[in-house]
Amino acid sequence: MASKAIFWFRRDLRLSDNPALLAALDSADEVVPVFIWDEEVARRAGANRNANLVASLNSLNKSLNGALHIITGDPLSAIQKVMKLYQTDLLHASAAHAPYGLAAEKSIGDAAIELNLLGSNYAIAPGRVRKDDGTPYKVYTPFYKMWLAHGWRPPVAAPKNPNWVSPGSEAKKLLTNPQAKSEILLGETGEEIALEKFKTFLKNAAKDYSENRNTPSIPGTSKLSSHLRWGEIHPRTILAKLGSSNGHEVFRKEIAWREFYADALFHNPHTAKEYYAPIFKIMRYDQPGKKFDAWCRGETGFPLVDAAMRELLSEGWMHNRTRMVVASFLVKDLHLEWQHGERFFAQHLIDFDVASNAHGWQWTAGCGTDASPYYRVFNPIEQGKKFDPAGDYIRKYVPELAHLDSDSIHEPWNSPDGYLHGYPERIVDHAAERLESLARLEELKASKSIPSQSNKKVKK
Numbered sequence: 001m002a003s004k005a006i007f008w009f010r011r012d013l014r015l016s017d018n019p020a021l022l023a024a025l026d027s028a029d030e031v032v033p034v035f036i037w038d039e040e041v042a043r044r045a046g047a048n049r050n051a052n053l054v055a056s057l058n059s060l061n062k063s064l065n066g067a068l069h070i071i072t073g074d075p076l077s078a079i080q081k082v083m084k085l086y087q088t089d090l091l092h093a094s095a096a097h098a099p100y101g102l103a104a105e106k107s108i109g110d111a112a113i114e115l116n117l118l119g120s121n122y123a124i125a126p127g128r129v130r131k132d133d134g135t136p137y138k139v140y141t142p143f144y145k146m147w148l149a150h151g152w153r154p155p156v157a158a159p160k161n162p163n164w165v166s167p168g169s170e171a172k173k174l175l176t177n178p179q180a181k182s183e184i185l186l187g188e189t190g191e192e193i194a195l196e197k198f199k200t201f202l203k204n205a206a207k208d209y210s211e212n213r214n215t216p217s218i219p220g221t222s223k224l225s226s227h228l229r230w231g232e233i234h235p236r237t238i239l240a241k242l243g244s245s246n247g248h249e250v251f252r253k254e255i256a257w258r259e260f261y262a263d264a265l266f267h268n269p270h271t272a273k274e275y276y277a278p279i280f281k282i283m284r285y286d287q288p289g290k291k292f293d294a295w296c297r298g299e300t301g302f303p304l305v306d307a308a309m310r311e312l313l314s315e316g317w318m319h320n321r322t323r324m325v326v327a328s329f330l331v332k333d334l335h336l337e338w339q340h341g342e343r344f345f346a347q348h349l350i351d352f353d354v355a356s357n358a359h360g361w362q363w364t365a366g367c368g369t370d371a372s373p374y375y376r377v378f379n380p381i382e383q384g385k386k387f388d389p390a391g392d393y394i395r396k397y398v399p400e401l402a403h404l405d406s407d408s409i410h411e412p413w414n415s416p417d418g419y420l421h422g423y424p425e426r427i428v429d430h431a432a433e434r435l436e437s438l439a440r441l442e443e444l445k446a447s448k449s450i451p452s453q454s455n456k457k458v459k460k
């Protein structure tokens with residue numbers, strides 16, 4: 001009888017550059033490809049993320065010639081069902097490094113099941129890049145230098161002539177066909193699309209990435225985030241194609257931010273929900289109410305903030321520059337704790353990643369790793385003038401302002417016809433809220449000694 005191994009697809013929904021998958025195929029005559037659909041996670045995920053995942057699974061299933069076994073349940077019980085059905089205890093997967101995946105591995109280990117783990121969703125697995133004294137990095141730039149010096153393996157090829165086990169009648173009783181519908185139109189996804197997108201980015205945008213990545217109105221970035229999140233493409237595959245030009249160098253640094261945040265979360269799992277710099281927990285914050293609702297709807301009366309929030313609502317994605325602007329607005333203008341915004345992003349982003357989201361929020365809020373100092377408050381109007389000078393991004397997402405020219409679109413309150421088409425008035429006075437925010441910081445400093453945040457220049 002042919003020997004069988006189970007391959008548990010996790011955040012590696014691809015066939016190429018997948019060492020753990022090759023190891024599974026090497027270990028047996030046939031491989032049962034499995035994905036576990038955990039209802040608990042799906043409930044928290046939001047419609048966009050679930051719909052994007054279903055599309056990715058459909059694409060993976062196609063490349064597996066219809067052999068993907070999607071099993072509903074928690075990881076342990078799903079794995080036990082498949083092992084029993086196929087009478088095998090050979091189990092392979094890529095390693096996880098975030099809290100949910102680590103807990104799943106522990107539950108499997110606790111049940112005395114051997115899980116063969118190889119590789120991760122990162123060029124260098126979180127936890128590996130350390131200072132000379134063995135402690136983790138807290139600051140990005142030295143992490144980046146050590147990360148580069150550590151290096152990574154070259155990509156591996158896709159399996160040749162793999163033998164997949166297609167679900168038979170018994171397996172079909174276990175299978176689930178997850179249906180998830182998003183109210184918005186999501187782009188296609190899957191390994192092929194991810195590789196194609198990266199190729200297009202290399203050809204058209206990588207050269208000018210360092211200048212164009214900050215302009216939200218143009219396709220200056222790769223839009224690979226959701227593909228990286230589900231491992232439809234591995235960062236190694238990306239890094240192997242990058243050279244030494246300025247654009248490539250800056251792009252490599254962004255890939256490294258993702259790895260830095262994964263490393264930070266790995267060492268500090270509580271920071272998925274809690275403050276990296278705990279002192280900020282006792283700061284004076286407001287409770288979410290009508291202003292938070294206006295932020296969520298993209299109706300704050302600040303054109304760049306509203307354009308960005310409506311980009312999120314209509315596309316399930318938001319440009320990095322404007323993620324920082326809306327995050328700063330929530331924390332410093334509305335005086336809300338970053339977790340409110342983090343949760344809203346988690347509900348809507350198709351690229352939601354627990355490490356990048358929690359730490360992206362905390363960086364902007366001034367309480368995270370390598371954080372932008374708390375007293376740095378983004379000015380939503382000046383950010384608009386600087387990064388969307390012609391107003392094209394605002395015009396695209398905020399139709400009530402589309403009639404305004406580039407001189408008036410950033411400050412419709414100064415224009416006689418600024419509110420002609422029902423654009424909402426500002427919910428706060430930015431200058432006053434900036435001062436309020438700084439006053440709360442002073443209050444915190446007076447109540448406790450907080451580590452001084454140097455007046456360093458933060459490049460973001």
Ligand SMILES: Cc1cc2nc3c(=O)[nH]c(=O)nc-3n(C[C@H](O)[C@H](O)[C@H](O)COP(=O)(O)OP(=O)(O)OC[C@H]3O[C@@H](n4cnc5c(N)ncnc54)[C@H](O)[C@@H]3O)c2cc1C
Nearest residue numbers: 221222223224225254255258320323352353356357360361
């Ligand atoms: C408040 C806030 C929340 C965020 N939430 C997420 C999230 O949930 N998921 C997520 O993938 N990214 C998140 N980011 C980081 C960043 O905004 C997105 O990765 C980026 O906008 C994705 O677009 P792209 O693929 O075109 O990026 P590109 O500019 O093409 O960058 C290439 C890749 O590098 C990585 N990257 C780029 N910038 C960052 C960054 N600042 N931090 C970490 N990784 C980065 C991403 O994987 C990205 O796909 C967040 C940033 C902020 C400020």
